[in-house]
Amino acid sequence: MKIAVLSGKGGTGKTLVSVNLASVAEHSVYIDCDVEEPNGHLFFKPKEIKTENVSVWIPFADEKRCNGCRTCVDFCKFNALAYIKDHLFVFDEVCHSCGGCVLLCPQEALSETPKKIGEIKKGSSDHVTVISGILNPGEASGAPIIKSLLSSPSEDSLYTFIDCPPGSACVVMESIKDADYCVLVAEPTIFGVHNLAMVHELVKLFDKPYGVVLNKCFKGFNPAEQFCLENKIKILGRIPFDNQLGTVNSEARIASKEIKRYKDLFTDLLLTISEEA
Amino acid sequence: MRIAIPVNEDSMKTTICVSFGRTPYFMIYDTETKDTKFLSNQAAASQGGAGIKAAQMIIDNHAEALLTPRCGENAAEVFKAADIKIYQTKEDRLDHNIQAFEKGELSLLNEIHPGFHNHGGN
Numbered sequence: 001m002k003i004a005v006l007s008g009k010g011g012t013g014k015t016l017v018s019v020n021l022a023s024v025a026e027h028s029v030y031i032d033c034d035v036e037e038p039n040g041h042l043f044f045k046p047k048e049i050k051t052e053n054v055s056v057w058i059p060f061a062d063e064k065r066c067n068g069c070r071t072c073v074d075f076c077k078f079n080a081l082a083y084i085k086d087h088l089f090v091f092d093e094v095c096h097s098c099g100g101c102v103l104l105c106p107q108e109a110l111s112e113t114p115k116k117i118g119e120i121k122k123g124s125s126d127h128v129t130v131i132s133g134i135l136n137p138g139e140a141s142g143a144p145i146i147k148s149l150l151s152s153p154s155e156d157s158l159y160t161f162i163d164c165p166p167g168s169a170c171v172v173m174e175s176i177k178d179a180d181y182c183v184l185v186a187e188p189t190i191f192g193v194h195n196l197a198m199v200h201e202l203v204k205l206f207d208k209p210y211g212v213v214l215n216k217c218f219k220g221f222n223p224a225e226q227f228c229l230e231n232k233i234k235i236l237g238r239i240p241f242d243n244q245l246g247t248v249n250s251e252a253r254i255a256s257k258e259i260k261r262y263k264d265l266f267t268d269l270l271l272t273i274s275e276e277a
Numbered sequence: 278m279r280i281a282i283p284v285n286e287d288s289m290k291t292t293i294c295v296s297f298g299r300t301p302y303f304m305i306y307d308t309e310t311k312d313t314k315f316l317s318n319q320a321a322a323s324q325g326g327a328g329i330k331a332a333q334m335i336i337d338n339h340a341e342a343l344l345t346p347r348c349g350e351n352a353a354e355v356f357k358a359a360d361i362k363i364y365q366t367k368e369d370r371l372d373h374n375i376q377a378f379e380k381g382e383l384s385l386l387n388e389i390h391p392g393f394h395n396h397g398g399n
Contacts (some may be wrong), residue, residue, distance in 0.1 A: 073333065079326025082333045084358045091351055094326045 001277055004179035006164040006172060006203075008195025010037075013185045013215035013239065016249055018163040019043045020256040020266040021273075027127050028159040031149055033175040035118065035133035035142035040163050042252040046123030046130040054133075054145045055114035056097040061088040065109035072101035072110060093140050118145045120152070129157065146174045159270075168202040176203070181277035182210040183236065186224035193223045200231065211236040211276055213269065234276060237269040278308045280378065281340035283331075284371055287315035292369040297345045297352060298327035304371065305338050308379060328352030336361065344374055344383065353389045 005018040022030040032040040073081045080095040102110045118135040133145040164175040182203045186196040203210040211234035218241040255262040283300030284291045294300035303316045320330035332355035365386040
């Protein structure tokens, strides 16, 4: 079962929830799709790491064949190509690697060349397989890395946890596309509700089964809880606003391994999710 | 010399547009013949790479200089390859900037910004 953990903004608790769920599950795979700032590996400290490069295809022009017809320049919806003074210019970081220009070139002057945009690191930490995607700084989109992360053959594990990037943009859509269940993590603030509403809209659009984990709960009114009640959203669990949890987590330690009540909390949460999914 | 300027409307009374790539119009002005024409910017609604497409359009209209408040790095690279000089506009009004350019009062734009790409996610 593939469980995606997402939230409308960073710092809500996606990594806290997905790392601890993966840790309490018997055998699991943890995939860090937050490729611009992957941090799940800091908690797991995986060993026997294998690294794989991720590349995208970029057009490359053979100037002897190019006759300046500009079919490619006019075709590209992202304007990644320009034709100046008898030379074709390719803007790598604007190119979305669709390959359309190569297909359309009447002179067969265009071919594709690989460009490395990042890597995937795979290792193990006790019973958890830890896979992280890393996007090189300056690259425009992590989507190809996420695609590659999620297409790698899955282990025979009962659970795969997908730690998503924050927000609700393409990279998040790519991360939840094949998920069986979505866990939305929310903070008890008005801002938190706004971000929860964004991802809520996204999972509904994708027609995914989902539920909410309320994080940083303290006494008094919780606007995120009210949002769930108003929209009849299943509340899967509540994580308290707890100094000890914050400290353990900030030191990149896994709370459910060290503190009994968090082991119980995340075990119960995993059970609830399994029943819901 | 033919110059190109990003402007908000297609009239001489218009103002300079703050965006180069997504300006609604470009004014092409010939300093010798005083010919003017306004081009609708086809790059304005582009999903991405508006600066590249807008720069291509200016080159295709044989401009030799660009007057703009600012310019992104991709467009600047296209202009550099085409040997087109970029001058920085001084204030809002189109006519004042043309006069300033003709008197040699505009200086070259030396600050190229890295672009405002991927806002709203990609």
